[in-house]
Amino acid sequence: MAAPRRVLIVGNWKMNGSRQSKQELEAMVKGLNPAFSSVADIMVCPPAILLAELAGGAVSPIRFGGQDCHHNASGAHTGDISAEMLKESGADSVILGHSERRADHGEGDAIVHAKVKAAWRAGLLPIVCVGETLEQRDADEAAAVVARQVRQSIPEGATGENLVVAYEPIWAIGTGRTPTPEDVAQVHASIRHVLNERFGEEGEKIRILYGGSVKPENAKTLLAVANVDGALVGGASLKAEDFLGIAHAAL
Ligand code: PGA
Numbered sequence: 519m520a521a522p523r524r525v526l527i528v529g530n531w532k533m534n535g536s537r538q539s540k541q542e543l544e545a546m547v548k549g550l551n552p553a554f555s556s557v558a559d560i561m562v563c564p565p566a567i568l569l570a571e572l573a574g575g576a577v578s579p580i581r582f583g584g585q586d587c588h589h590n591a592s593g594a595h596t597g598d599i600s601a602e603m604l605k606e607s608g609a610d611s612v613i614l615g616h617s618e619r620r621a622d623h624g625e626g627d628a629i630v631h632a633k634v635k636a637a638w639r640a641g642l643l644p645i646v647c648v649g650e651t652l653e654q655r656d657a658d659e660a661a662a663v664v665a666r667q668v669r670q671s672i673p674e675g676a677t678g679e680n681l682v683v684a685y686e687p688i689w690a691i692g693t694g695r696t697p698t699p700e701d702v703a704q705v706h707a708s709i710r711h712v713l714n715e716r717f718g719e720e721g722e723k724i725r726i727l728y729g730g731s732v733k734p735e736n737a738k739t740l741l742a743v744a745n746v747d748g749a750l751v752g753g754a755s756l757k758a759e760d761f762l763g764i765a766h767a768a769l
Contacts, residue, residue: 587601
């Protein structure tokens with residue numbers, strides 16, 4: 519039997535936080551159950567400008583990620599940040615293709631695909647986000663839309679070590695609404711199917727996170743769903759108490 523996939527809890531701070539957030543981060547480190555690291559991984563993705571300061575502190579069980587990167591390593595791309603720059607600032611990982619990037623910056627699967635390769639080039643673990651709109655869910659297209667995004671956003675060569683997928687139904691992000699565990703199970707199963715089909719044994723090892731209104735109150739239920747290997751947490755990752763409540767649901 520294949521080894522179980524290690525749970526991963528990721529906090530996506532989005533465009534929130536300041537240099538003061540170091541205190542919140544310290545509270546997270548202090549409050550984290552010492553047993554956590556033996557069973558699961560925990561990561562925070564702050565705005566890139568805070569990465570170096572937050573990641574540069576004492577050795578901590580919390581790892582760091584960026585929220586996006588450019589697909590080139592350097593060059594004339596005003597306002598952009600490369601995967602190499604994130605890596606140099608202390609990131610191990612990067613969120614790619616988040617629905618807010620797809621909506622605010624017109625990012626499609628092709629650009630996400632190029633960014634995944636950039637993350638690999640820099641030695642970062644890409645967390646590729648996929649998810650359907652409410653109209654697509656109502657039209658019964660969720661699984662198909664998500665399967666297509668997984669096929670088109672992820673390049674050849676993905677393994678359990680170098681890729682994480684996050685399923686985030688767009689209508690569940692920041693709304694307090696979540697799909698039923700049955701709906702989550704269905705979409706995660708269809709993602710797993712595509713991963714297995716494309717990457718064989720490695721597909722089985724790739725972690726699939728659920729994201730969208732994860733809270734301390736619903737974390738245990740969501741993490742218990744088949745093929746849910748962790749959570750991508752927005753709003754509830756900003757406060758140590760909430761984020762720890764979610765992380766500890768993995769124990
Ligand atoms: P939320 O955001 O937890 O605030 O719904 C999740 C995300 O967008 O990653």
